Amino acid sequence: MRRETKNDVVAELKETLGKVASLVVADYRGLTVEQVNGLRREIRRAACTYRVVKNTLVKRAIADTDMAGLAPLFKGPTAIAFSFEDPVAAAKVIDKFQGDLQHLEVKGGYLDGEVLDQRGIKTLASMKGKDELRATLLATFMAPAQQFVRLMAAAPQNFLYLLRAREREVGNQ
Numbered sequence: 001m002r003r004e005t006k007n008d009v010v011a012e013l014k015e016t017l018g019k020v021a022s023l024v025v026a027d028y029r030g031l032t033v034e035q036v037n038g039l040r041r042e043i044r045r046a047a048c049t050y051r052v053v054k055n056t057l058v059k060r061a062i063a064d065t066d067m068a069g070l071a072p073l074f075k076g077p078t079a080i081a082f083s084f085e086d087p088v089a090a091a092k093v094i095d096k097f098q099g100d101l102q103h104l105e106v107k108g109g110y111l112d113g114e115v116l117d118q119r120g121i122k123t124l125a126s127m128k129g130k131d132e133l134r135a136t137l138l139a140t141f142m143a144p145a146q147q148f149v150r151l152m153a154a155a156p157q158n159f160l161y162l163l164r165a166r167e168r169e170v171g172n173q
């Protein structure tokens with residue numbers, strides 16, 4: 001690879017990695033092409049990105065940034081899965097595949113200025129995602145309104161039950 005090309009790749013990586021919400025670094029050694037393609041497909045479905053880049057170029061891109069602590073993880077065949085939107089999305093997909101694929105090994109990751117180890121990625125993967133949190137928040141906001149509507153509907157409904165019971169009582173006599 002020519003020096004200009006390397007510099008372009010490093011600049012592009014630096015810009016991309018500066019915008020990520022989180023990233024997961026994994027060793028993909030031993031995976032078949034079919035397994036890697038399945039992993040890429042799932043990562044794309046989760047609105048994440050999966051890249052394999054030369055370790056030296058990534059190390060140059062993360063030097064002098066908050067991600068500099070990741071440099072020791074870039075040894076051997078290394079892939080990066082990252083997300084710009086949902087911080088837990090990439091970790092969830094990698095964690096799911098790690099359970100299915102014996103050869104996929106999480107090395108560590110990055111979230112909000114902190115370098116994470118394998119256990120940190122596992123914890124991140126177990127957290128609720130952005131969509132799940134939005135649904136929970138929406139349900140929390142809607143609960144008082146739903147309870148109010150039920151309360152307002154209860155009195156007329158109970159009155160109707162009373163009238164029907166009285167009607168049946170009169171009809172049986």
